[in-house]
Amino acid sequence: MFSTYINEHAFLTIIFMGMVTYLTRIGGYLVFSKYDHPRLKNILEIVPGCVMISLIAPYFVTGRIADMIALIFTVTAAIRCSFLVTLIIAIGSAGLLRYILG
Numbered sequence: 001m002f003s004t005y006i007n008e009h010a011f012l013t014i015i016f017m018g019m020v021t022y023l024t025r026i027g028g029y030l031v032f033s034k035y036d037h038p039r040l041k042n043i044l045e046i047v048p049g050c051v052m053i054s055l056i057a058p059y060f061v062t063g064r065i066a067d068m069i070a071l072i073f074t075v076t077a078a079i080r081c082s083f084l085v086t087l088i089i090a091i092g093s094a095g096l097l098r099y100i101l102g
Contacts (some may be wrong), residue, residue, distance in 0.1 A: 066097035
């Protein structure tokens with residue numbers, strides 16, 4: 001079933017990373033909802049980004065030129081755009097460049 005589109009390990013990784021991101025958000029909200037501290041809110045907003053980076057970072061040390069160019073696009077987008085736009089640019093540029101450059 002999975003072999004045609006995606007293998008089981010990749011599928012499970014996507015599902016579990018999504019759960020970790022979701023549980024981080026919900027857990028932080030439930031534990032810290034009583035406190036109204038700006039620094040705490042900033043930390044809770046950053047944590048899912050850290051989870052995403054831990055998933056993406058290994059691909060950028062492979063030495064593939066497509067990944068390195070996509071990293072440049074991603075860093076540029078992160079400086080100028082919101083998180084969602086940066087995520088879309090990162091995934092889109094990596095996929096497109098891997099298709100074009102191999």
